[in-house]
Amino acid sequence: MPEADDTESRNYFADVPVENHGFHVRGANSLEWGQKNRLGRIFRKESGKTVMFAVDHGYFQGPTTGLERLDLTIPPLLDKADALMATRGAIRTSVDPAMDKAIVLRASGGPSILKELSNEQVAITLDDAIRINASALAVQMFVGGEFETQSIKNLTTLVDEGMRYGIPVMGVVAVGKELVRDARYFRLATRMGAELGAQIIKCYYTEEGFDTVVSTCPVPIVVAGGKKLPELDALIMARRSIDEGAAGVDMGRNIFQSANPRAMITAVSKVVHEGMSAxxxxxxxxDLSNQ
Structure with a gap:
């Protein structure tokens, strides 16, 4: 782990209106039209934020509770999401091609939960991402993991290919059991991903110092939902994330494992896009669950 830094707990961009950034997605002003168009499908122009619905868990852990039947889980919730984060297999087998939501395509993989997870490779070609009409590619970043360098090479390979075809890349900060999920670590990992070319970073929320993670990363940060929480706790996390500068959330278990997934994704969207309190x-x- 790096030495402690002296980053103060402040959000440098909190008081700067979105319109003063130019394009409504942070850090995207110098990108070409195609990448801006795809980012604009993920992040709503009105709020500058996104609600991603993550259903890509099966690529390394098989049938996950709540995702045993992708064809029954995904369709009823898509209208409440801004983007669907999924594998190409899930998309082709279980998603209606007439749907109009942005696709964040899982682009790395390899090991299962039975092996060392950081030993991932690029798992798709850009040709296939284009055939699926992906708005972004998602790749794991195992900063501090056994195969850290390999995972970063996966990221930079996809960034290079994505620049060629106008497809943004989301670097997903993966935290192993041996790593501390604190602001210092996430400042390191998120900044690495952004400086190596990722146009979006996904990481976990931290109770302390999350605003410094956001303010020192020059591209949008989307907060991972993580393990299943009680609904109120998940909504509090979403509210705090947005208040401290996150550009959205990417929730999976806290939606599809909820007692009422449709009610939950509706509530999350209200928090992210409309400023509703937790x-x-x-x-x-x-109220929606009781109807």
């Missing part, structure tokens, strides 16, 4: 969103969740 408590009001939880009340909305309960």
């Amino acid at each position: 408590e009001d969103a939880h009340e909305l969740f309960n």
Whole structure:
């Protein structure tokens, strides 16, 4: 781990209106038209934020509770999401091609939960990503992991290919059991991904110092939902993430393992895009669940 830095707990961009950044997605002003167009499909122009629905868990852990039947889980929730994060197999078998949501395509893989997870490779070609009409590619970053360099090479390979075809890349910060999920670590990992070319970074929320993670990363940060939490706790995490500068959330288990997934994704969207408080969103969740 790096030595402690002296980054103060402040968000340098908190008081700068979105319109003063130019294009509504942070750090994207110098990208070409195709990448801006795809990023614009992921992040709503009105709010500058996104609600991603993640269903890509099976690529390394098989049938996950709540995702045993992708064809029954995904379709009822898509209208409430801005983007679907999924594998190409899930998309082709279980998603109606007439749907109009952005696709964030899982682009790395290899090992299962039975092996060393950091030993991933690039798992798709850009030709196939184009055939699927992906709006972005998602690749794991195992900063501090056994195969750290390999995972970073996966990222840079996809960034290079994505620049050629106008497809953005989302670097997903993967945290192993031996790594501490604190702001210092996430400042390191998110900044590495951004400086190596990723146009979006996905990482976990930290109770302390998350605003410094956001402010020192020059591209949008999307917060991972992580393990299943009680609905109110998940909504509080989403609210705090947005308040501290996140450009959205990417939730999986906290939606598809919820007692009422459709009510939950509706409540999350209200928090992210409309500024609803976690408590009001939880009340909305309960009201919708009781209908």
